[in-house]
Amino acid sequence: xxxxxxxxxxxxxxxxxxxxxxxxxxxxxxxxxxxxxxxxxxxxxxxxxxxxxxxxxxxxxxxxxxxxxxxxxxxxxxxxxxxxxxxxxxxxxxxxxxxxxxxxxxxxxxxxxxxxxxxxxxxxxxxxxxxxxxxxxxxxxxxxxxxxxxxxxxxxxxxxxxxxxxxxxxxxxxxxxxxxxxxxxxxxxxxxxxxxxxxxxxxxxxxxxxxxxxxxxxxxxxxxxxxxxxxxxxxxxxxxxxxxxxxxxxxxxxxxxxxxxxxxxxxxxxxxxxxxxxxxxxxxxxx
Numbered sequence: 594x595x596x597x598x599x600x601x602x603x604x605x606x607x608x609x610x611x612x613x614x615x616x617x618x619x620x621x622x623x624x625x626x627x628x629x630x631x632x633x634x635x636x637x638x639x640x641x642x643x644x645x646x647x648x649x650x651x652x653x654x655x656x657x658x659x660x661x662x663x664x665x666x667x668x669x670x671x672x673x674x675x676x677x678x679x680x681x682x683x684x685x686x687x688x689x690x691x692x693x694x695x696x697x698x699x700x701x702x703x704x705x706x707x708x709x710x711x712x713x714x715x716x717x718x719x720x721x722x723x724x725x726x727x728x729x730x731x732x733x734x735x736x737x738x739x740x741x742x743x744x745x746x747x748x749x750x751x752x753x754x755x756x757x758x759x760x761x762x763x764x765x766x767x768x769x770x771x772x773x774x775x776x777x778x779x780x781x782x783x784x785x786x787x788x789x790x791x792x793x794x795x796x797x798x799x800x801x802x803x804x805x806x807x808x809x810x811x812x813x814x815x816x817x818x819x820x821x822x823x824x825x826x827x828x829x830x831x832x833x834x835x836x837x838x839x840x841x842x843x844x845x846x847x848x849x850x851x852x853x854x855x856x857x858x859x860x861x862x863x864x865x866x867x868x869x870x871x872x873x874x875x876x877x878x879x880x
Contacts, residue, residue, distance in 0.1 A: 631660050635667065643743065644669045646835065649676035649700070658683035661691070661702060670742050671702035674735060674835045697734035697834070701742060716746035719845040721771035722838075723788060725754035725778030728803045733777040735834030736799065736841065740775075743842035755783045768792050773844040775837045779803025782814035789823035795844060798828045799837045 605611040624636035634645045644664065649657050657673060657680040664671045665688050673684070674697075681693040684700050691702045720740045724733045730751065737747045748771070753761040761768075761784075768774065769792055777799040778784040785798035798821070800814030807813060811831035818828045829836040 626663060628659060628663060630656055633660065633663055635664075638669055643839075644671065646739075646839075647671070647673035647676075647700075649673045649680050649698070652680070654680045654683035657700075658687045661700065662687045665691075665702045666705060668704060670704045671700075672739065672742055673700040674698065674739075676700045694734065694738050696731055697738045698731065699735060699738045701738065716741070717744055717845055717849045718746050719772030719848060720745040720775070720841045721748045721750060721767065721773075722775045722777070722841075723750045723768075723784070724752060725776075725780065725782070725784045725801075726803070727752055729777040729779060729801045732799055732801045732832050732834040733775070736775045736777065736838035737834075739835050739838030740842045740845070743839065743846075745842050745845050753784070754778065754780075755787055758787070761787065765791065769794075772848045773797065773841045775799060775834075775841050777801055777834065777837070778818075779811060779814050780808060782817040785818050785826055785828075786821035786823045789821060789826045794825075796823075796826045797837045797840055798826050799834055800828070800831050802832055 624634070626633040626635055638644045644667075647657065647660050647664070652660075654677075657676060661671055661673055661684050673680070676684070676693070676698050678695075681691075681700055684691050685693070688702055690705075691700055693700055722733050722737045722740075724730055733749070733751070737749065741747045748767065750764055750767060753764060755761070768788065771792065771794050773795050774788060774792065775797045776785040776788050779801040780803065782798070782800050785796055789796040798818040800811045800818050802808070802811035802814075804811075804813065815828065815831055818826065821828075827840070829840070
């Protein structure tokens with residue numbers, strides 16, 4: 594239940610379209626729903642503008658399916674990250690309309706159509722996701738799926754690492770059109786600092802666990818990004834594409850709607866992301 598959904602419910606009660614008992618039933622799972630193995634925070638959209646996100650890692654397929662099923666159909670999209678194929682099999686059997694993004698390992702259940710009478714706004718340009726190499730794509734796609742589901746049109750710039758700097762410098766126009774840039778890179782992760790030195794937009798750096806032994810599973814990349822000599826770089830945890838995409842969407846929402854309250858889950862179109870993790874309009878341009 595988000596703020597817009599609560600307003601619609603109260604208006605229906607006021608106008609006689611719903612009884613007090615029906616409203617009480619609709620609110621019965623606030624502030625949370627106890628499944629025994631999980632307490633689902635259905636109150637979160639009212640507080641933050643975005644529903645709770647499911648971390649699939651460490652949960653059984655049945656638990657992931659149970660949580661996603663309980664969260665679906667409430668007027669907002671559902672996102673499960675780090676979801677293995679077995680979890681997807683369980684969710685797909687239980688939740689009609691769910692979509693799997695195998696590269697990003699994300700399960701998405703779009704908001705059901707008809708929840709709001711208002712036309713959803715177009716996706717907001719401004720988010721660019723950049724990778725150092727192809728091996729960084731799974732983390733980058735997790736960021737892109739997250740930001741796309743949160744109402745952003747996500748552009749991508751892949752395989753532009755510093756070992757071939759001309760590949761990045763040839764994309765300066767794309768870089769400089771972005772409002773916020775997510776940089777996913779492993780190895781020594783110098784790419785984030787280089788990008789931040791070329792643009793005025795904030796850069797969200799995502800260290801990836803890509804590299805040989807001395808990369809220490811992404812620790813070297815994490816330290817490199819934390820020690821970036823360029824200003825304007827913030828760093829999320831190793832392989833945390835979700836956190837980067839979420840933050841990018843928040844920043845982009847502030848830039849596109851500076852007088853609003855940030856992200857409103859009722860404003861997100863249900864078809865904003867295709868099953869391959871690319872925005873339904875094909876991604877690309879526009880930043």
